[in-house]
Amino acid sequence: MNKTLFKLHSWMALIAFVPLLVICVTGSILVFKHEIDALLIADKVRVDAAGRERLDLDTLATSVNSNFPGYEIVGWALFQDRDRADLVYTMQHGTDEWTYALLDQYTGEPLRPPMGLTHHLTDWLLDLHYTLLVGDWGMLITSVFSILLCLLGISGFILYRKFWKNFFTLRWNARLIVYFSDLHKMTGIIGAPILLVLGFTGAWWNITHFAHELEEHAGGAEHYKMAERLYNDELSLQALMDDTAKRVRNIEATYISFPWEPGANFTFWGDVHSGNPLLSQYASNVTYNAQSGEHMVSYDIREASLGAKIVDSYRRLHFGDFAGLVSKVIWCVIGLSPLMLSVTGIYIWSRRREKRRNARVKRRGKRLAIPAVG
Structure with a gap:
């Protein structure tokens, strides 16, 4: 079972590699969207409230x-x-x-x-994050990759379910593939709970929004053009x-x-x-x-109802702003973990693939070296 699950985990990661990197990296940046805007266009997004009342x-x-x-x-x-x-x-x-x-x-x-x-830059990044710049259909595409992110997290948990035995072990002096394997497991286990939350809430939002758009414009109905x-x-x-x-x-x-x-x-x-x-x-x-x-x-x-409160919590959980700066920093850092997982995962996959290929060549060579009998 583990061998099959490992193959499935590897192929899902390869399929989702580039889109997930785009989604996760932009998401990490957007945790601090307003702070970035305040640096780049402070005169547009910040005002002085000291001693003043809003009109x-x-x-x-x-x-x-x-x-x-x-x-x-x-x-x-x-x-x-x-x-x-x-x-x-x-x-x-x-x-x-x-x-x-x-x-x-x-x-x-x-x-x-x-x-x-x-x-503005962060607005463009937001569109890239949610739609990959391809409009409403892009929300459906990002939903698929968000679901794949959840499946990667779940399959990783199953594969490394005994992670607690060597959770903090990084074999620094070992071969690179061993070190990368340790790093991949540690990063995945630490980041998986938050990545599962991000993947699920992102997929939920995009799927519900896409479904709403289909319902609103079924039969080819166009968006209303503002007239008055x-x-x-x-x-x-x-x-x-x-x-x-x-x-x-x-x-x-x-x-x-x-x-x-x-x-x-x-x-x-x-x-x-x-x-x-x-x-x-x-x-x-x-x-x-x-x-x-x-x-x-x-x-x-x-x-x-409790269900309504849970659904409403998806917003805070996705943006990571429920505990101020502390949770935002954690969400930003964990959001970047797929970058590390991609680098280590692809290296591990390529080395194991190379090892299997060399083993096949070796077996073939041995068969050719055996003299024919009779």
Whole structure:
């Protein structure tokens, strides 16, 4: 069984080698996406919050609409880091492409006009990570490789299930293949639990998103092209956000979904600070009618089922931000472990393949050397 499983493990690793390296390395980098942005484009993503209060949403929305009249707001990210600029998703009239602008929430001044979702380096890396730059079908492809990552972790655990006997053994003075074998086992066992989490949560997200896209656009239905404002311009966005606190106790709005197609409404997503570090900052929500402003439905994650809480935790578990800097560093380092596993694994595989080939040649030579009888 071990021999067959080892072959399966090896072939899965060879098939997934390049895509998994791309996915894992970009994922490790993206753990610190905002920190990288703050180094490269600080004037676009950082603001000075000292001693200032953010303007009300209506004033900010008016600033966006007046500065970019050819666009409609379709989403609004309000970050819990007060020094982080608001990110406003937009859609240009006549298109179905999402773009985003950056806004100083204390002055209403745009810091960056609407641009494509892959304009900056880390945005491009994010698209590479999730779709391998091939759109919606890319999400399905990355899901397959995420599943392969899970299978590699599981098969590795089975192959090295007695790892605890020599867990911290690295035979430094041994042949290179022996040293690489020890290093491969140690790296795999340490990284496997987190890589399993990353693989499973990544596959879950991409598969569900891809399935949603298929359902939404079954039969060849095209994406809606923005033609006009899809909500009542007389509604007060600030009043709606203030009302969310009456619907869900202690909610802090972190993202506002605006109508992006006919029939869509306003949904305020937020953090309820439950004390559970794995619940995401978008776990609860309140929805209002886009025309009348009437409250439609509220969802409090604290009152949800255990299954719903587990699914919501996938976000924190995938990004690794549930314990601040400590968990982010661990996720970043473990995310790079497939690089080490690939180098050591390919070397081990190639040397064993060479050894088998030499053994076959040797056996063939012996058969040819035996004189014919009779």
